[in-house]
Amino acid sequence: MENITLLIGIVIVTALVFDFTNGFHDTANAMATTISTGALKPKTAVAMSAVLNLVGAFISVEVAATISKGLINEDSGIEPAVIFAGLVGAILWNLLTWLAGLPSSSSHALMGGLLGATIAAVGIGAVSISAVFMKVLIPALVAPLVAGIAAMLATRLTYRISRNTEEGQVAKGYRAGQIASAGLVSLAHGTNDAQKTMGVITLALISGGVLGADADPPLWVIASAGIAIALGTYLGGWRIIRTMGKGLTDIRPAQGFAAQTSSAVTILASSHLGFALSTTQVCSGSIMGCGLGRKGGVVRWSTAGRMVAAWGLTLPAAGLIAAGSALLAVQGDWGVTVVAVVCAAAIAAIWFASRREPVDHTNVNDVEPAEAEDTGVVTAAMQAVSPPPTAAMEEAEKASDTPAKTTVSAP
């Protein structure tokens, strides 16, 4: 019995680590344009976002909807070890995309991880394929389009209305508006994504028999999930902020305001109307849209292409890492230990790799990422995405012999 409790403890810690990477990865969604237009100083921006994330985790009284609900059949024997493996997959994929500076959906990584782990441990029957289409693939196509078109039209409109005024004169107003819409995005992010972690922890507690079925998340779960996501947000995924704020297009205050408003409105409309869209994809889409909306604005399609490739890879890659981990973790205590050690080693390796070329709040706006425009989108995507994943995934998969490499390098 103490065995199960220890395992659940590991699952909770892993879930909080995922929550941390989630905050860290998604700071860019709310704050990238705010930072790149100079509406807020980098440190101020991440601090504000962190506080709003924490507030967001507490304000919703809605039961933390378990992310697995509908995707994975809960009666089919999901064990804590499987949830643990799913989280490992999601964490590693989040860190790898962070290393590459690519904004990918943390929610999709979590879903992919849980799906992969479930398929490996229980079988394909426990997964609802049509739910995957409805909840992941269709929204992934729709999100950037909806937000992008809205941001493009809004950018056109705002430039048209203000065409007789000097850009510098109105920039202050735009920056103020941008802060308000960035605040809304942060708040919504805290509510949505912190609740996903609460859902996972609650699911683990229920599956381990600590809580009764249909129990609400206890207060300590809500508090720890909120704090983990806020800490991650405050630390800031500067690499991704740079890509979104500077890499996709050059953003002026008017565009930043249009993009940020489009993101906030789209996220709220989609979650309110029951067609959940990925925050990351909404925000990336609206940034591209605002780039297209300004006369003379340029969208760097090679960066956009790499980003979209990362979106496509998120589900299978997180799933494969998780599947390999699950095959090990269900072997028993030694399997869980091996996965935990390999995961920690991979995290350390990614962190050290990131130190070779650090990006932080001091240089986030400085450098334009050098792009080789002549390389094709797919080649660029593979160059950007495959070297770190294969190396680290081989490490993660070493013991289980899952052929992760082939899948990752063929998007």
Added chain:
Amino acid sequence: MDIDWAALGQVFGVSLVMTVGLVGLFTLGIVGLGTNSKARGGSFALARVGAYASYALCAAAVAYGIYIIAA
């Protein structure tokens, strides 16, 4: 596989209308307050009132957004 076209269309429509509407309103507010040095007299006062009304509508939208998040 069932695609919920109605929800999808709603999200698309609401996002588009609200984004463009809010950005437009806010820009009117900025422009209305920004041009006050050039315009004088009645049009100045009108521009001010219009600008504050636009800002008020935007603030109401933000409040509604917070309400949606919290609900």
